[in-house]
Amino acid sequence: MCRLAFLCILSCSVFSFAQSQPVDRLSTELRGKIDTAAQQVLSVTGVPSASVAIVQNGEIVYTHAYGKARLQPPTEATPQMRYSIGSISKQFTATAILLLEQQGKLSVDDKVSKYLPDLTRADEVTLRMLLAHTSGYQDYWPEDYLMTPMLQPATAQQIMDKWGKKPLDFDPGTRWQYSNTNYVIAGAIVEKVSGSELFRFLQQNVFAPLKMSSVYNSDIESLGKTDAEGYIRYALGPLRPAPPAGNGWMFAAGELAMPVYDLALWDISVMNQSLLAPKSYAEMNDSFKLKDGDDTHYGLGVFVARRMDRPAIEHSGEVSGFVAENVVFPDDKAAIVVLTNQDATSAASLIARQVAPLILSPEPKHAAASPEETQALAIFTGLQQGKLDRSLFTQWCNDYFNNQAIQDFESSLKPLGAPVTFNMSAEELRGGMTFRSFTLTFKDPKQKLRVTTYTMPDGKLEQYLVIPVL
Template identity: 65%
Template sequence: MRRFGIFLLSCSFGVLPLPLYASSTPAGLAVDTIPPELKLKIDTAAGQILSDTGVPSASIAIVEHGSIVYTHGYGKARLDPPEIAAPKMRYSIGSISKQFTAAAILMLEQQGKLSIDDPVSKYLPDLTRANEVTIRMLLSHTSGYQDYYAEDYTMPPMRVATTAQHILDVWGKKPLDFDPGTKWQYSNTNYVIAGQIVEKVSGMPLMKFLRAHVFRPLDMKAVWNSDVEKLGDTDAQGYVRYALGPLRPAVGEGKGWMFAAGELAMPAYDLAQWDISMMDRSLLATKSYDEMADAVKLKDGSDTHYGLGVFVRELSGHPYYEHSGEVSGFVSENEVFPQDKIAIAVLTNQDASPAAERIARQLGPILLGVEEAPANKAEEQALTVFKGFQQGRIDRSLFTENCNAYFSQQAVDDFHSSLAPLGTPSGLKQVGEDERGGMTFRIYRVEFPHSSQRLTITTYTMPDGKLEQYLVMPAD
């Protein structure tokens, strides 16, 4: 659900890959029809990135020529008791779920039951400036509704059950972050509103609508609504790591928080079947696919590079649709190259990690046969906080109530024990910045003079200057 924000990491593979494991899975999920040399490249890239980042496992599915040609699990999907990752296992896909909510809206438009240019007030009149916000603005993140879940960890209020109506009553009735259509800002709130509209117009629960109109037609048999019930013992377990400390089971969101914005879990195989339908345009009308894939323009004419539930990107002249996803314990990445009939689905089971995106971005150029393009005054505070953690200290006046709750004594101890041995950083540099949920999101790179270890720090800063998030993870 949270849109994971690390987009500027480079890939460097200086260590041996994790062991690769074969697994016995049901027919239709385990697929291996690619040449040995391509398989070696894929397995090496995935294994090395897991080893670099320390993420416990990944499950991938590769589409070539419009068909699923390879699925594989790497590493351990569960640590205690240990269980090797297998293609049959489900992982939460987080915000990739938004594509399915967008598809539901477009199907209702095809049925003549709504228009994506309808004002939200036609369906939910009590929301802020609902007469000025259209459904298209919701699906393209240009509405101005503030994001209710921007952080890359689960805050205490989100560990208890909620309802979509509660989310709308709180975040859907706040003042907008900007005038509708004048800015792009990622917001999960948009999709909760869109999900409510689907249910209101269709007269059925969102998941029932998706099962009838999307999952069954595409033979996506293993899709799970993790917003209602946690994944089972035969699926991947989600994990969290405090700085460079040990992996620990992630605390999931309470029921209701992921509705329509990040509720789905599935094997990579099922996600690849959705990808094939996207490139073949086999499920929706042509007009609907055009609307989904057309990058929305702001009122000043600037390009958002985002359609309806998908980012619209290009790699070395090859256009593609992309989206990542994150919920507690899981990060995913999905890339579809419609003209090339290639797709890459990568699911991982540690939150706030760049592994899924790095694997996909490593595999894209390999499958396309192109060279990968190089990855294109809060630093002082970030460095001060970092050095404090190295000494086992935390100045809680710098943090919000949510962030202070994240930094339990266990978290502070793990930060201290894992960061202190690295010594004094030789440099901390900001490499990215964005606005999200009324906060400023920043990415930092940290290096050390006598170590090849490099770290990434991600922060969210409130308007009053307090830190709502401060996460540390391996960079490469």
């Protein structure tokens, strides 16, 4: 299980297919552009099939599949078919932890030793570090192919005994390194705390409430003949059925399979924040900061990114025979799901990348400005006019803004005009203060600036610098 699409597979579900018909609420023109993009990517990459779901304005507006889900006998792909979603499964394991936290049964800042004391340095690693890939536990499956031992069954305990008891790759919280081992440990903790199998816990607390009726756990049993079959290709040779991993290797790190419709339902719940408490969503989507302050751009089971100049919550997934891509644009209430049935390919991400500009508005929908953004922008606008409310600053910062500084700020910033965007891009604690960084853009696309501030506990600003960005 690699970073290309962080490991995962599937697992049995007692649910049946509820969404029996494809969804099509698009204009003929937009549908044609999406279909052309998907078909071109499949043609260029040679991937057998792709299943796609589109969410706009918080609703599923399109589900469609392209190509062959099975080569023998030839079977056309349909959007009702299940594909492995690979490591996209990880955000569901993270959700299980957050649900248990909401129930008061654990905390994401608990030490692993509270539940699994025999693991390496378990008294230093928190559950949050597991979910954010900053624990130091070595990845048991970084490869993009299925190794021989993984053709045989394994248990979570066996994986933890071998990889969870090795020396850590780095001190906890000091580096980010993708590791499936983290999620096997997290899944074992879910089962220990809840008293339920992980998949059953997810069925009861996530899939059923969201009406995700066709989720499957292929860590227990392979997908059926009515689902897509996974394929592998050696170099430029022919497509061949991909070997399935032995039971147990996908546990908690990538065991889920589902049709695109079900994953789109999950995306809608994420953008609407309809399943978890607001605090839980904040924890999931907050990018983890290392001990030295560096931003990992990874939350709890999700990448926290920017795509097309707007916030995006993203994850891909790969397992033997399958690659998946899932991108949510929360401010736009939009999402793109792409599931494909050949491993070690970029087709899923290529399709998502080509579809995004087709379904998003040219200008991003920015969330309401935060109080910090509002204050920093007001100060910037005042400085463009040679004005400064000195009551906002500490004595040292007021000393910095001497007469010469005020004149230079006004003469250099006034010609730029009003900022087009003014967004906070980073926030962290340092030196007993809160550091914040803001990114500014202007009418001239070549002109970009950065504002950095330090805020004292009493709210006074100790720093306000304007820095050019190349």
